[in-house]
Each structure stands twice: as C-alpha cells, then as structure tokens.
Amino acid sequence: MSRPPLGGFFDGHAPTWDDCQTPGLHEAIGRIFAAASFRPGLRVLDVGAGTGVLYPHFQAAGAGDYTAVDISPEMVRQFRAKHPEARILESDYEQPISFPGLFDAVMIFNAFPHFRNEETVFRLTHSYLSPGGRLFICHSMNREALNEHHRNAGGVVSEDILISDERIAGHYRKAGFVSIKVENADCFFSEGTKPPHA
Numbered sequence: 514m515s516r517p518p519l520g521g522f523f524d525g526h527a528p529t530w531d532d533c534q535t536p537g538l539h540e541a542i543g544r545i546f547a548a549a550s551f552r553p554g555l556r557v558l559d560v561g562a563g564t565g566v567l568y569p570h571f572q573a574a575g576a577g578d579y580t581a582v583d584i585s586p587e588m589v590r591q592f593r594a595k596h597p598e599a600r601i602l603e604s605d606y607e608q609p610i611s612f613p614g615l616f617d618a619v620m621i622f623n624a625f626p627h628f629r630n631e632e633t634v635f636r637l638t639h640s641y642l643s644p645g646g647r648l649f650i651c652h653s654m655n656r657e658a659l660n661e662h663h664r665n666a667g668g669v670v671s672e673d674i675l676i677s678d679e680r681i682a683g684h685y686r687k688a689g690f691v692s693i694k695v696e697n698a699d700c701f702f703s704e705g706t707k708p709p710h711a
C-alpha cells in the first residue's frame with residue numbers, strides 16, 4: 514500500500530526544527546564525515562537539507578561548492594535566514610532537477626525514508642554525479658532507533674522506515690554504483706561510487 518504524501522508535515526516542524534540539534538547530533542555528523550573522508554574542494558549536494566544542519570560541517574570540510582535542496586518552503590525559508598550566502602533550491606528531489614553542473618558528492622542525511630520512490634532517487638542521483646562521484650545516505654541514528662522514532666512521531670511519517678541493508682545495497686547496485694558500503698552501527702552510514710568511466 515502506498516504511503517500518504519508528506520503534505521505540510523515538515524513545514525509545520527520547521528520553526529522549531531533546530532531545537533532538536535543536540536551535541537549528540539553533531540557528534541554523529543562528525544563520525545559520518547570522518548567515515549566519508551571528504552577531500553577539500555568537492556562540489557556537494559545536500560538533499561533534504563532542512564534548516565542546514567550540515568552546511569557548517571561541509572564548510573569545515575572545505576567543500577568547494579555547496580548546493581542544498583529541500584521540498585518544504587518553510588524549511589527553505591529557515592535555511593535562507595540562517596545561511597543567506599548558501600545556495601538552496603526549493604524542489605522535489607524525486608522529480609528531475611536541472612542543475613548547472615555535476616556534483617562530486619551527494620549527501621542524503623536524515624531524509625531517505627521520507628522519499629516515496631527510492632529507485633527514482635538512486636537513478637536521478639547517479640545522473641547528477643561526476644564520474645567517480647559518491648552518493649551517501651546516512652542517519653544520525655541507527656535503523657532500529659530511527660524506525661522507532663518515526664513510529665512514535667505518528668501521522669504521515671509513521672511508516673517511513675529505513676529499508677534493510679540488503680535493499681539499500683541493491684538500490685545502489687541497480688542504479689550503477691560500485692564500491693558499496695552499508696553499515697548500521699551507532700549511526701547509519703552508506704555510500705556508493707559512480708564508476709570513474711561511467
């Protein structure tokens with residue numbers, strides 16, 4: 514059965530979203546960035562960026578060019594108020610987006626279970642990456658904690674569960690990614706690389 518559309522769910526939460534930014538969240542992001550080992554100068558895309566929790570982390574990692582995307586007008590408004598110098602598009606990432614150039618890294622952080630068509634997200638992301646570029650799907654919690662968190666939240670996100678490691682790896686493979694890694698430990702980390710000659 515198909516899940517209900519998100520509607521204004523994230524718009525409603527945007528004004529108080531940053532109240533949930535605990536030191537633990539930033540520690541988890543630190544561990545994820547360490548595992549990703551971004552080199553300076555990368556062109557990065559932050560998908561489902563919300564109010565921009567990752568933006569300072571990408572700056573600290575020396576990202577050369579940063580673009581964010583979010584579907585929620587209110588999240589985008591909060592993002593722009595906090596980071597007026599950063600580029601954010603108000604767009605549905607499940608629909609094709611015409612970006613001016615390719616990206617070296619695409620990060621979907623704390624957002625993947627909210628997509629309704631996972632296969633489309635992988636296929637489109639592959640087309641937005643440069644050869645050798647990497648897709649990261651990561652969460653500050655592990656699968657068990659995250660799925661419980663969504664069940665407790667209820668409403669339109671109650672069934673937004675993080676699919677199994679095997680299904681995630683299968684999506685990476687089907688879309689053409691290689692060097693796939695999926696780890697569900699303290700946080701959830703996954704990555705895949707677009708082949709250098711693709």
Ligand SMILES: C[S@@+](CC[C@H](N)C(=O)[O-])C[C@H]1O[C@@H](n2cnc3c(N)ncnc32)[C@H](O)[C@@H]1O
Pocket residue numbers: 519523560561562563564565566582583584585588604605606607622623624627628
């Ligand atoms: C749980 S929030 C996480 C926000 C941010 N990454 C963070 O960690 O604070 C999920 C975000 O994904 C966005 N989102 C959900 N579906 C989306 C879609 N189809 N296209 C773009 N963004 C989407 C929501 O608007 C929301 O801001």
